[in-house]
Amino acid sequence: MPNAIHVFSEIGRLKQVMLHRPGRELENLVPDHLNRLLFDDIPFLEQARAEHDRFAEVLRQNDVEVLYLEDLAAESLTSPEIKQQFLKDYLAETTIQSPEIIKEVTDYFLSCDNDRELIDKTMAGLAKNELELPNTKSLAGTVDDQYPFLIDPMPNLYFTRDPFATIGNGVSLNRMYSETRRRETLYGKYIFAHHPMFQQNPPHMLYDRAQPTRIEGGDELVLSKHVLAIGISQRTDAASIEQLARKVFENEPSFEYVLAFDIGQERKFMHLDTVFTMVDHDKFTIHPEIEGELTVYSISRAGDGVTIKEEKDTLENILCRYLELNAVELIRCGGSDLIAAAREQWNDGSNTLTIAPGEVVVYDRNTITNQKLAEAGIKLHKISGSELVRGRGGPRCMSMPFVREDI
The missing domain is CATH 1.10.3930.10 (Arginine deiminase)
Structure with missing residues (x-):
């Protein structure tokens, strides 16, 4: 029987995905307690649902099976x-x-x-x-x-990317940065332990929500069947990355390297996928503000342990070397305009969901970044996100792939 979880890239054709349709938890946001619940504003639930339904419909129109967390x-x-x-x-x-x-x-x-x-x-x-x-x-x-x-309500649940991450045939069931979000991973714990679709061939558990150090799915990217990229960020500790790497090497034999991207501790760059996503075999979105100062560490197998080293090279060269490419193209959020880059990154211009090589779902509001993507030959499926974006997340944040085709 095939594995219920099968994710060996960021760009292989998406076949099955889990979403969460926004619910009454958004109406339980109140102004005096937004910080506690990690929100800056209160989305209008009716419109947020309409936008989310359109997102799900775009996926279905492209032959993606849509499952819902709540179901x-x-x-x-x-x-x-x-x-x-x-x-x-x-x-x-x-x-x-x-x-x-x-x-x-x-x-x-x-x-x-x-x-x-x-x-x-x-x-x-x-x-x-x-x-x-x-x-x-x-x-x-x-x-x-x-x-x-x-x-407390759980208004961040429609960002299904974060409570766990799918890696190969395994799952990283995460310990979330904020106490208010840690409860979200309980649903994943019960789904993977008891849902009928996971009973015959359960996924490897690569991280456990009871661990003492934090990690979130927005920082976990599967660049290829050999390489993971994980952000050291406001939401993910370096210690968690090393622990995850050891479990991945032990349970998922195709993976050989974990690249740890140190993107800093700022909320605007809360996850790696808010500043860097993969959109084609050799094309990536990137926020220009991190490009010049990005420190990358490589973690590789070494017998029963790991070897860690700092990469002394440009991001382009690092990606070429580990992904075995002759060249890569970095598509800058907002182009060369730093004001546009800051605005569109805040509105998740860098947070694309790739549904097939060179084919992505984006918010329509990020006009400059979208133009740059189109000029790079990327096919765009645009959705409205005026309410969804108020939670500070984009199409990748709102989706948890269960199955992608191999590339």
């Missing part, structure tokens, strides 16, 4: 015992400490008409006014009346 998670609750354990794990990762309140909330979720409704509600979060809390005089049961939520 897979619900289908993973395959027995009453698994459902109970999921809720126990879910509530353990909230701030609720009172046993009385935990019981009340558990009963609330179990009263849902079906598993999909239960999953939707766990993603949306739980406002205090949605159920009557038991009276308790214990300190643990006392909640701050000024904060509206008993359980």
Whole structure:
């Protein structure tokens, strides 16, 4: 039976992908607590859904099977015992400490008409006014009346790229940078452990969400069947990259090198894929602000361990050497205009989703970058992102490939 996960490049024709259609978690964003939930603004849910539906339709029109996180998670609750354990794990990762309140909330979720409704509600979060809390005089049961939520919403979930990453026939189930996003990976844990599509041939687990150091999928790029690129960033630690490299070398024999790109700790460059993506065999988007100062380390196999060295060369030469190319083309976000580059990078001009070699999905709003891509011979599928972009993510951020054709 073929592996349910098969991703050996960034550009092989995309055959199956997981998305999350924005839900009521976006309506649970409130101005006083945006920073806590990693948002700068509040998207308009109705329009965000329309934009996301168009994104999914573009993928389907190009023969990509679209799966949804919320459906897979619900289908993973395959027995009453698994459902109970999921809720126990879910509530353990909230701030609720009172046993009385935990019981009340558990009963609330179990009263849902079906598993999909239960999953939707766990993603949306739980406002205090949605159920009557038991009276308790214990300190643990006392909640701050000024904060509206008993359980925080998960508004970042439509960026399905981050909670885990697919690498070869394996999965990196990540430890997220922010506490508010760490709960998201619980859905992946249950999907890969219990969903029927992963039962006969489960993927290798290359990283575990319980690890102490952080890593996120936006920093994990599969450049070829031999080479990974991973960003050392605001969201991913160097220690996590080394640990992941060791597991990849142990479990995925085709991979020989991990290139660690040190892109700094700024939020505007939160992930490698916000400043660098692969769009064809020899073409890459890049944000010009990182180009001149980018430090790259190579990690390679060395017996049962690894060898790490700093690469002393230009990015073009490093890519040519490791990808065995004669030349590469770096397509600059915003072209040579630094103002345009800053604006369009903020609006995810560098964050393309490649659905086949030389064929990508982009936001239509990044007009200069899109023109540069077209001039480089890249076929563009443009989608509107006026609301989706408010979460600071683009088409790659919003998609988790499960299957790509080999190249």
